[in-house]
Amino acid sequence: xxxxxxxxxxxxxxxxxxxxxxxxxxxxxxxxxxxxxxxxxxxxxxxxxxxxxxxxxxxxxxxxxxxxxxxxxxxxxxxxxxxxxxxxxxxxxxxxxxxxxxxxxxxxxxxxxxxxxxxxxxxxxxxxxxxxxxxxxxxxxxxxxxxxxxxxxxxxxxxxxxxxxxxxxxxxxxxxxxxxxxxxxxxxxxxxxxxxxxxxxxxxxxxxxxxxxxxxxxxxxxxxxxxxxxxxxxxxxxxxxxxxxxxxxxxxxxxxxxxxxxxxxxxxxxxxxxxxxxxxxxxxxxxxxxxxxxxxxxxxxxxxxxxxxxxxxxxxxxxxxxxxx
Numbered sequence: 408x409x410x411x412x413x414x415x416x417x418x419x420x421x422x423x424x425x426x427x428x429x430x431x432x433x434x435x436x437x438x439x440x441x442x443x444x445x446x447x448x449x450x451x452x453x454x455x456x457x458x459x460x461x462x463x464x465x466x467x468x469x470x471x472x473x474x475x476x477x478x479x480x481x482x483x484x485x486x487x488x489x490x491x492x493x494x495x496x497x498x499x500x501x502x503x504x505x506x507x508x509x510x511x512x513x514x515x516x517x518x519x520x521x522x523x524x525x526x527x528x529x530x531x532x533x534x535x536x537x538x539x540x541x542x543x544x545x546x547x548x549x550x551x552x553x554x555x556x557x558x559x560x561x562x563x564x565x566x567x568x569x570x571x572x573x574x575x576x577x578x579x580x581x582x583x584x585x586x587x588x589x590x591x592x593x594x595x596x597x598x599x600x601x602x603x604x605x606x607x608x609x610x611x612x613x614x615x616x617x618x619x620x621x622x623x624x625x626x627x628x629x630x631x632x633x634x635x636x637x638x639x640x641x642x643x644x645x646x647x648x649x650x651x652x653x654x655x656x657x658x659x660x661x662x663x664x665x666x667x668x669x670x671x672x673x674x675x676x677x678x679x680x681x682x683x684x685x686x687x688x689x690x691x692x693x694x695x696x697x698x699x700x701x702x703x704x705x706x707x708x709x710x711x712x713x714x715x716x717x718x719x720x721x722x723x724x725x726x727x728x729x730x731x732x
Contacts, residue, residue, distance in 0.1 A: 408435050409473035409717060414487060416441040416464055419573045420502055421478040422453040423706040429460060431710065431724030433717070437472050438465045470494055474713055477501040481601075485514055498716055499536045500709050506538035507605045522712040524721070525549060525660050526609055531715045539712065542704030543568055543625060544602040546634045548609050549663055549681045550696040553656035554640070555613040561641050563619045568636040569626040574700050582627060593627050600625050633672040634700045642692035649685050649692055657683075661721045662703065662711065675699050677730045679707035702727065 411428050413421055416439035428434045439449055445466035450456045452464075471494045477484045484505040493499075499517075506512050506519035513519075520534040521527055523545065531537060540548070547566060554560050572588050582588065582595075600623055610617050628635075642649060650665060657663045663681040670682045679702050686693040698704050707725055714723050 408433055410435050410437040410469075410471075411474045411476065411713075412437050412469060412472045413439045413476045413478060414468070415478040415480075415483075416449065417444050417452050418478055419701055420705040421476075422455070423701045424476055424478065424709065425449065425453060425460075426456065427706060427710050427724055429456070433719055433723060434474075434713075436460075436462065437469050438462075438467075440465055440468055442466055468493075470497075472497055474498045474500065474716070476709060477503060479503055481505065488514065498534075498713075500539055500712055500716075501537065502539045502705055502709055504538075504541060504601060504605075506536070507540065507544075507608075509608060512538065521605070521609070522708065523548060523609065524708070524711055524715060525657065525663055526552060526612075528659075528715060531712055532718070534716060537709075537712045537716070539705065539709045540605060541602040542574060542634055542698070542700040543570065543600065543636075544605045545704050545708065546636045546681065546696045546698045546700075547602070547606050547621075547623075547638065549698075550636055550638055550683060550694045551606075551640075552609060552613060553653045554642075554692070554694075555610045555617065556656055557652050558614050558616075559642065559644070559652075560610070560614055560617055560619065561643075564621045564638055564640045566621060566623045566636065566638040567626065568623070568634060568638075569628040570634045570700055571628055571630045571632040573632045574627075574634070574704075588627070588629050591627075591629050594624055595627060597624050598622065630672070632699055632701055633676050634698050634704060635672055636696045637693065639691045639693045641690060642687065643690065646685060646687035649687060653683060653685060662725075670695055670697050672697050673731050674729055675703070677702070678727045679703045679711060679725045680729075 441464040444464040484503045519536040519538040522537040684695040
């Protein structure tokens with residue numbers, strides 16, 4: 408058994424992380440740190456855990472733990488690690504964007520590995536510090552990286568992706584209130600979304616001559632969770648060739664699958680899966696991908712990384728079933 412701690416325990420991703428670790432056969436949840444909820448029962452905040460645990464939020468940390476998950480707002484993880492010290496053997500998995508980019512990956516002589524298992528599995532196995540990818544970034548990269556690996560991205564990539572309300576976090580804002588979100592649809596951060604940096608970085612790591620543009624339109628959907636991505640780019644080959652490229656790329660992937668049938672969100676909600684569908688038309692390859700933004704896009708992928716780091720079965724604790732109905 409390994410001892411795990413969570414920093415920033417009140418948000419949606421932390422709630423999912425607690426749920427997974429609580430029933431993971433090889434982890435013991437030592438503490439969940441939250442200054443805003445210190446002393447409160449975890450199940451009073453994450454009410455789906457009522458009856459599952461008696462643990463309370465803590466305002467103190469245990470330095471001698473095996474793995475630390477950082478579920479803090481973007482920009483706060485580096486500050487927290489600077490102000491709080493842990494054991495030399497503690498492994499860190501950060502779910503913010505503080506360490507994802509190449510220029511930011513080194514922190515106080517500690518090097519963070521980008522934690523997309525389908526791209527960096529062997530490096531993750533050897534790593535002590537992981538920068539967990541963003542949710543949009545995960546769905547988009549899994550959709551396009553096989554093309555980059557084959558050196559076949561020859562033109563701009565056009566991306567339209569929609570996320571559920573949980574993608575905005577638990578704190579209320581104008582666009583997360585039910586009265587605004589319900590029966591509504593909108594775009595935001597068009598062309599400039601913060602996940603573009605890590606996406607382009609990964610593409611160039613596989614196809615160094617990629618100099619084209621990813622034109623990304625992020626949307627808000629009127630559903631709670633999930634990300635639905637469609638993208639297209641020029642492709643001179645056949646659909647059969649595209650499927651061969653994708654299936655070869657993901658031949659050893661535990662959670663990413665190529666579907667011959669059209670895909671939809673309910674297939675992946677409450678799972679750590681990514682499903683991908685390919686369609687070829689008039690010299691264009693249309694790629695569709697779907698994930699649960701809180702699991703494969705955040706906490707599920709973080710545990711997948713933990714499993715790799717500790718030489719557990721990659722799927723340990725992640726055999727989650729879709730909420731199909």
